[in-house]
Amino acid sequence: MALGRRGLEERMIPLKYAVSCGENRSVVEIAEAAGALLLTVQGKTHTLRLDAGRRALRSASLDDGRLRCGARYVNGVWQIVLDGQTYEVKVADPRFEGLLAVAPADVAAEGRVQIKAPIPGLVVALKVKPGDRVEKDQCVLVLAAMKLENEIAAPRAGVVAEVLARENAAVEKGDILVVIEG
Amino acid sequence: MPRTIRKLLIANRGEIAVRILRACAELGIRSVAVYSDADEWSPHVAMADEAHRIGPAPAKESYLKIATLLEVARRAGCDALHPGYGFLSENPALARACAKAGVKFVGPSPEAIQKIGNKIEARKVARRAAVPVVPGVYDDIGETPDAHALEREIGFPMLIKAAAGGGGKGMRVVRAAAELPKAVREARSEAQSYFGDPAIFAERYLAGARHVEIQLLADEVGNAIHLGERECSVQRRHQKLVEEAPSPFLDEALRAEMGKAAVALARTVGYATAGTCEFLVDRNRDFYFLEMNTRLQVEHPVTEMVTGIDLVKAQLAVAAGRPLPIRQEDVAFRGWAMECRIYSEDPNDDFMPSAGRIEGLELPAGPGIRVDTGIAAGSEVTLFYDPLLAKLIAWGADRAEAIARMQRALREFRVVGLQTTIPFHLALLANPRFAAGEIHTGFLALETSIAATRGDRPEVAMLLAAALEYERIRRCTPQRVGPPEGRSAWRWGGAGWRNA
Structure with missing residues (x-):
């Protein structure tokens, strides 16, 4: 230089x-x-x-x-x-x-829906596991935040490909919780 | 029977643990704190005479473990246990376990908690004592209640509440039959996880009413008095944000009538400690009993400020078997007190909880100002517990002076590293309806501009930021100049520097 x-x-x-x-x-x-x-x-x-x-x-x-x-x-x-x-x-x-x-942008994987935490909170209950079939609006997990329990629902029907959330774990806003395919 | 309290276990954390520690220090009682892994370096641990670890961060594995708490009490040789508020404070199982272990529980007897702490039972007791209650179905409505039957009995909108609940947990407003199943499911689940009891009931939702509560004090030798009211109508999501004493709405006659009703209820269940009777007061000045809180309230300082009575010391005196130090006719009210709850929530982002490290902290002080807090500079605020950072309490000769002092103190208050509800409080205090005392439980939902404040000095903030950035860069080593933090060197290099 x-x-x-x-x-x-x-x-x-x-x-x-x-x-x-x-x-x-x-x-x-x-x-x-x-x-x-x-x-x-x-x-x-x-x-x-x-x-x-x-x-x-x-x-x-x-x-x-x-x-x-x-x-x-x-x-x-x-x-x-x-x-x-x-x-x-x-x-x-x-x-x-x-x-x-x-600078290159993050490329989202196609054909998959990532369900992200809308708010920071604690995962108090997981309602699905990989391989489960879910319907639209079905509750996939319960997120406790602001002293309330919030049911997080699937945005559309599909099969659960991945569950990244863990019970009793804290998540930040935007963290991927569950991935649905198909 | 008089007994001596020499060493007190404080089964709580945060600001309320600090509040109780301070009473111990003034009384010469040795204080024993407990902490989870998330709290080892918290002020409530540092300020105690002794502190014991009780488990990992989740409350279920630490602050809610009755056996562990009593084991600590035994090991440390505590003769009494103060539960604070929240956690196990209204759980009769803790009071029973204390009695069994020979540790004095600073609170009511397990029987009194059972009778009056459960909201369904409390309403039945109130009916028997001829204290008016809100129309409702006062039995567990179960997992699949009949919406039409409830509609006939109560009508919409209605409130679903946890029988064992408190603090807005396990509570949902239901405006139509279609909303009922989800509300019931969520309320039951919250009630189970927070209170270990899924029972819920339904009552009419009184729109436009005020939330006014009466502070009670009773001893083991049959004295029971009230210390006037607190107005707690400024709420969002059933959470109180601002409380004051006296209420701008009550007059002498209504205060006396509500006080009498609260004392009657306390006597009915043989209540012997500090407690609070919550009422709704409608526009016609009719009042309805809501529930009794068998513990110290978050907002107890406003009563302390206007009566001059230290409620924690009074609780400890009663727990030691001594009679109340004051008679009803000696209770005098002086001036006006107001409390703002400073939460780690972002009022500009729908009150999302804000977690992180307190990088800088300056607490307000000066005439008429009291700050109860459990945080310090360097504290890590996690999502494991209640997001209450501090309670800012202002006293003035009248309401206008209390508000002016509060505004002054809110501007002095500096928290760096987290979003707080301070801007919300400043906007609320500047609201003309609030200043006129025209508040009710639906007030915030109507005055939407209060929560939408964005601050009026962005230009100054921008100049400061530019100057601070200049100062930062000038002192940085050359290597740290370049890619903004958070961007990987690889990505940065890939964008062109490699070829430079």
């Missing part, structure tokens, strides 16, 4: 970010001046200073105001806690945006 470590690091610090929070999108340009960050959005420049704590609980000044916030970075998303509200903010270096777009 022609680039030295130092050179690479300098090249990687972007001066412009594509920022999104729900429906809100903007491009933020960043410059440093006298210990403060100058953030320019749509022609307007804000002065922001962050405390040196670098922990989950931060203090900041934004222009003439003061802020107390929570901050956590997880899987490429910043969770910002302000006034009790958690905002999920995606911050991307615009130079990487193109690369993200060409």
